[in-house]
Amino acid sequence: MSNSMDFLLWVKGPAFEIALFIFVAGIVIRVLEILLLGRKTDLSEARSSEIMGAIRTILNRSIPEPGLLKKAPFTIVVGYLWHLGWFISFLLFIPHIEVIKSLTGISWPGLPNQFVDAAAVIAMVSLLAMLIYRFNHPVLRFISTREDYLVWLVTFLPLLSGYFAFHHTFEPYALLLGLHILSVELFLVVFPFTKLMHAITVFMARWYNGAMLGRKQPDHTEVQS
């Protein structure tokens, strides 16, 4: 690789293919493993719709439980800020939408750059704050594993390199863009085999719990699930 353009072409070509292969195959393997473990058939008569219960739980659990904000304000506030900042900078930046469109054929309108820029800063500051919190909280620090720090790093790097690339912090730009894409590839490779999988399994878990509760729930009764 003689120059930054060669590097960029490598990360956009062969490296992306490798990362995408591991990402897609990894997710399919893990999801399939979970599904194939199976559950015992519930022989009781269903009182209510499983599907409705599942959807309700998926939505409900995105909202913090009453009282939790008082108990763990940092986790709730920073957790929300981080996820929102990340979603905005990942999903609403036009060059990212172009990538998603090229992969899936689906596209949507993006945001002006200033908003995306601000969202990325919010996401990065939140991540840093969470790392400091993790270090300083005795219990959190005790239960933290190497995987937790790895996950933090591979999540933080795409944001940081993307921020640098967007602001042309270093020259040449092709190198910065290449590093950004490479950091995303690292994220993709690590994703299926770490806690990052929660982005997918969270919905499976909520679906399962929600369906189970929905089945037991008497008709036409709103029960907090």
Place this chain on the structure above:
Amino acid sequence: MFTQDSLGKILKNHGVSRRGFIKFCSTLTSMLALHPGMAAKVAESLEKVQRPSVIWLHFQECTGCTESLTRSHAPTIESLIFDYISLDYHETLFAAAGDAAEKAMHEAMQANKGKYLLVVEGSIPLDNPGYSTVAGHSNLEVLQKTAKDAAAVIAVGSCASFGGLPNADPNPTGAVSVSDIIKDKPVINISGCPPIPVVITGVLAHFLTFGVLPELDNLGRPKTFYANTIHDRCYRRPFYDKGLFAETFDDEGAKKGWCLYRLGCKGPTTYNACATVKWNDNTSWPVEAGHGCLGCSEPRFWDAGGFYKALSIPDSDVRNMAGYAAAAGLAAGAIAGYANNNKKQQMIKKHDAISVDDWDEES
């Protein structure tokens, strides 16, 4: 062939006024990003300087760089300056042919040993010397011989600078750039397909004025002209920042002059002066004409994933790759699932049933 008249005298004889000359020097000074006070120094130096001998070689190329230089600026003062360097050998512009041409080149090389500038247009094939020859001599041989006594080598165009089109995948001739071969001389890359004429004359003028070549970037290009990306200097940049993009070449966005990123503009990765210097005597440039930047002044721009694909999009057929990955994942997941279930069954089998009696025994 070799006149000893100074450039100032030659220009005067050709009816270029003092005012016109100073104006040119001021423009040049600002383009070279020198202090405005340097204009007088530039004028003084250029006026006194004798025409340096320039030998211009053509290798694997389309002569577009020469075309760009000779046509687009004629008859401005830049081309006059260029005419009045002593262009002692140029296969396209030369009236002489055959032995006479070769003789002229050798005379110029002898007379200006160690002082002449060598300009190279085109890439050099290394796979087989027969792919490109001039008068029976391979490009490699001609380059090595001519560069030996040159003061500096100027690689004009992306072929000479980085290999260009001949070097594009699969590079059938084994084409390489000038700097891949010449290691013991200063090599300056004036990339572009073709390069902006005033960039070529600007580099020559810098050499005439100061006797040294300008400061170069990491790809050997003069920083004066290649320090900024097209994207950073583009007049459409505000639309990029606002998130306003043309989706096709004839939609409302295109008509309103919105950003061409989604149509494949390579402006963000391309370092060149098109957005500020423009083309055809400052008339327009590709993005102003409604087409995205191709990135022609960057290495391997022919292989950079397609001119009409947005810069962020992966180059390869990722959809197919995702399909294979999903298939592989399904197969591996099914095997893993089967193994897990087996394990589960075995554990169930191994599990001894206990009863209240067992508990009694233990207690």
